[in-house]
Amino acid sequence: MVFGPASRLGVSRFDETPPVEWVPGSSPEDLETIINAVYRQVLGNAYVMESERLSVPESQFKRGELSVRDFVRVVAKSDLYRSRFFTSCARYRAIELNFRHLLGRTPYDLEEMRAHSTILDTKGFEADIDSYLDSDEYQNAFGEDFVPYIRGYKTEACESMVQFTHLFQMVRGASTSSLKGDLAGKQPKLNSLVINQTPTPVVSPASDGASFRNPPLGSRTRHGVGASAEGKVFRVEVTGYKSNAVNRVSKFRRSNQVFLVPFDKLSEQYKRIHKQGGVIASITPVN
Known part of the structure; x- marks a missing residue:
């Protein structure tokens, strides 16, 4: 294959774009940028209509009443997120997407996915969202002030090469949507791959990668x-x-x-x- 920008498998934008962070004294324009970045990451690059925006939490964030993590939590627990990525999706597809949206990576293994399935069964949807956002991993990676971002291609976010290859089943470039245009739709993409710890080919999205399936x-x-x-x-x-x-x-x-x-x-x-x-x-x- 030809080496160059296309050969970077769609991660160059993630690699070269600084993470979005709230800092004291952020301008109204900066706050709007943060809000849009949260919507883009948490909702998987889905288009958000004006009527779907969470106006009250947005105002609270702009007034300093919510941190970035608080705003991420509100969006992830919203009816908008629940309807797109939970109630309409298969159980393990929903868990895969939670990892992508909230931790910026794919699941390590079957046990990690089962743990979240157990939380859903015993404590419910909102408690499961909290389990991602209140984890030590989230705090160490993003803290209170950074918008979550895709990081599963980085060494520190992966435990194995298998997990690295799985990222490219979930994310085919910075502009890809979690659901729209995805051949898997609302069915799990990684379930059998995670169960068997099976690596997959990493294919450039510049060729057939945008529609690649294992x-x-x-x-x-x-x-x-x-x-x-x-x-x-x-x-x-x-x-x-x-x-x-x-x-x-x-x-x-x-x-x-x-x-x-x-x-x-x-x-x-x-x-x-x-x-x-x-x-x-x-x-x-x-x-």
Whole structure:
């Protein structure tokens, strides 16, 4: 594939756009920007009509009566959010979307999804929303003043390469909607993948990625020379190494590289690439 802006898999805007933060003395224009950013993130890039906006909480936020986290909580508990992403969606699809909207990542594993399903069964919808926003993870990542943002492609937000690949099943670029135009619609996208801890191909949205769905062939099937019993050999294309703490001397980008990595070494290679400042352009099984 061609390296360049399209090869960044739709995460360049997330990577290059500073997080939106409330600071003391924010102007009315800044506050409006924060409000719109909360709607965009929490409602999954859905269009919000003027009649659907939460005018009272917006006014409270502008007067300083609500923090950014408080406003996120109000939007996530609103009838608008509930009708779009809870009552009309399958249970595990709703949980997937909560992770995307409120923590900016995909679920780690089946147990994490089950934990939220249990909260829904025993305490209800609002208590489950609180469980995301009151978590140590949310506080450490966003605190009271930052608008949540997509961060699941970053090393610190992932526990494994499997989870990294799952992000691209949920987010196909900065402008993608959580529901509109998504082939999965309101059905779970990650359920079986999370249960089996199955990685998926990472495909650029510049080609067929916008409509990509996980193929029937599981990535854990033994396939390719040197494949371990746990999975295939994967071809990892890396572009645009940036100078960072590891390589402060050079001001120039290093050349693009291609690695052939067995499944059981993917997580290790993923962390090494990101530590060195590289950007993963694609991850595909070797035929």
